[in-house]
Amino acid sequence: MITKKLYINGEWTESYSGKTYDVTNPATNKVISRVAYGSAEETKSAVKAARDAFPGWAALTAKERAGYLISLYELMMKEKEDLAKLITLEMGKPIKEAMGEIDLAAEYLLWNAEEGKRIYGESIPASTPSKRIQVIKQPIGPVGAITPWNFPVSMLTRKLGPALAAGCTVVVKPASKTPSCAIRLFELSEQANFPNGVLNLVIGSSKDIGNELIENPAIKKITFTGSTSVGKRLIEGSSHQVKKVSMELGGHAPFIVFDDANLEDAAEGAVVSKYRNSGQTCICLNRLYVHKSIKKQFENILTKKVKSLKIGNGLDESTEVGPLVDEEALKKVEHQVEDALKKGATLLTGGKRSDNKGLFYEPTLLANAASDMEISYEETFGPVAPIYTFETEEEVIMAANNTEYGLAAYFYTNDLGRSIRVSEKLEYGIVGVNDPAPTVVQAPFGGVKQSGLGREGGHQGIEEYLETKFVSIKF
Known part of the structure; x- marks a missing residue:
């Protein structure tokens, strides 16, 4: 060689x-x-x-x-x-x-x-x-x-x-x-x-x-x-x-879905943000906050989308989720999922290594996530999304900002006033409003x-x- x-x-x-x-x-x-x-x-x-x-x-x-x-x-x-x-x-x-x-x-x-x-x-x-x-x-x-x-x-x-x-x-x-x-x-x-x-x-x-x-x-x-x-x-x-x-x-991006959002668009945006590059992205969704009134409906839509993702070798053009980069990364994801399930999270889909040879982990969704779970404050760098619920705008902004990180944040809403209020209050260098992929060469990229x-x-x-x-x- x-x-x-x-x-x-x-x-x-x-x-x-x-x-x-x-x-x-x-x-x-x-x-x-x-x-x-x-x-x-x-x-x-x-x-x-x-x-x-x-x-x-x-x-x-x-x-x-x-x-x-x-x-x-x-x-x-x-x-x-x-x-x-x-x-x-x-x-x-x-x-x-x-x-x-x-x-x-x-x-x-x-x-x-x-x-x-x-x-x-x-x-x-x-x-x-x-x-x-x-x-x-x-x-x-x-x-x-x-x-x-x-x-x-x-x-x-x-x-x-x-x-x-x-x-x-x-x-x-x-x-x-x-x-x-x-x-x-x-x-x-x-x-x-x-x-x-x-x-x-x-x-x-x-x-x-x-x-x-x-x-x-x-x-x-x-x-x-x-x-x-x-x-x-x-x-x-x-x-x-x-x-x-x-x-x-590093980052620990919140992704907020308000009750006035287009749920189909929000779910598709969550998939794009979280599972692109198998979740190995510094700006990808780490915490998914969903308004209590739409929780079940949104989880059903999102779970269906996540289950349909195709895992495989990246050289196959139909592959949507490839492997993790090494064994250490895979073990970290396994540990965070196990920790969340022990502390009360509910598994909606995924939750284990894929049957494929190589370093694959199934695209995973966890409902009923809580702030004491490791996944809530440690960057995951893997295809796992924990779902939290909230009731008020003030409550979710406080939860979203409750981290040492401040790279990227996302939220979905059809309320113009809310889009301005929330984007200004989120303590992040990048904010995507109804946009799961805001990175472009002509705009500044970085965190607080x-x-x-x-x-x-x-x-x-x-x-x-x-x-x-x-x-x-x-x-």
């Missing part, structure tokens, strides 16, 4: 120690690739390459940098099917969802190629006739980007797009579970003729690579998508050099509270990679 390599300063290289590891397909438990396993030393080399390449890359015009991003966008679209297949093989996502991810991932490059041309400064009226005051925006410098396995391509381009457009160079540490997706994207970047050192890829020890990115003074910013616990450690480590950070962390710092996407995303400089000229 050929070993896939790291990419440092425009060259593909094995790990300095010669160490490798195997990547398995969660749908079959079979080894699908062997990858070089890097550590701190390779990261030092990658950081040096990014530091050395930074002045030249930052000096290019925004239009010139956009040209590279557009070339990479075009190559991604040509390779769309192959990139999607890599996602499915490495983490199990159904192929149709994987194809959608590639579309979104490529759009982040195209969007930011244009946003880079709109990095505007200011001219401020001076206090005296002999002064001129200017505000300019400049790239922050080399960036350390750490990306997750659940959206292995779109989370990568959501960071690369604005960073590169702003004039930053990048060292990427992708998730060890999905390295081939990042490797293929970097192969395409090589075809797009990015200058050596602008893009660097180091795969391997999360601890060693992360520590080097934090401790190396040449890295001026850390951008991370992943768990809140890891994000906190990165923030703490970055504080010693006061590095700029942006963090897209312990769900993160900063925003990705929209015109706000590129600001995370810029420094604001005040220039006062006296003459």
